[in-house]
Amino acid sequence: MMEQHKEKMCNFCGETCEIVGDSTGEIKENSGLIDANVSGGYGSTPGNGNGTLDDCTKYTFSLCEWCLDWLFEQFKTPPTTSDYMSPDEAAEPYIPAVERVTLDSWRVKKKKFFDERRRRMIKRHETTKY
Numbered sequence: 001m002m003e004q005h006k007e008k009m010c011n012f013c014g015e016t017c018e019i020v021g022d023s024t025g026e027i028k029e030n031s032g033l034i035d036a037n038v039s040g041g042y043g044s045t046p047g048n049g050n051g052t053l054d055d056c057t058k059y060t061f062s063l064c065e066w067c068l069d070w071l072f073e074q075f076k077t078p079p080t081t082s083d084y085m086s087p088d089e090a091a092e093p094y095i096p097a098v099e100r101v102t103l104d105s106w107r108v109k110k111k112k113f114f115d116e117r118r119r120r121m122i123k124r125h126e127t128t129k130y
């Protein structure tokens with residue numbers, strides 16, 4: 001039985017995690033980190049323990065590809081990459097999407113990319129509460 005598609009929203013930018021999965025625009029799929037979970041432990045509890053997540057609490061969230069790539073750019077150590085279609089071959093090291101789009105001539109929807117990137121950047125900054 002085919003699972004019913006349900007649009008997921010990114011907890012960071014508040015926008016959709018949904019991308020169009022085919023050239024007709026009919027097939028839509030969620031992409032990014034969808035319904036990720038992390039839990040705090042006894043030693044985590046902020047203010048009493050040594051971390052930031054409360055004990056016995058599971059946190060569930062989703063991050064769109066735009067926000068994931070933005071986070072990857074902030075990492076001191078970039079994420080490792082691998083080619084899941086050819087596991088024996090070495091993959092290209094991580095390069096931020098903005099650099100790949102800028103440098104690769106075969107990536108032809110540059111304006112669309114930069115417009116969406118800018119829109120998500122603005123959305124992320126609006127979510128700052130403190």
Ligand SMILES: [Zn+2]
Binds near residue numbers: 010013015066067120
């Ligand atoms: Zn996002």
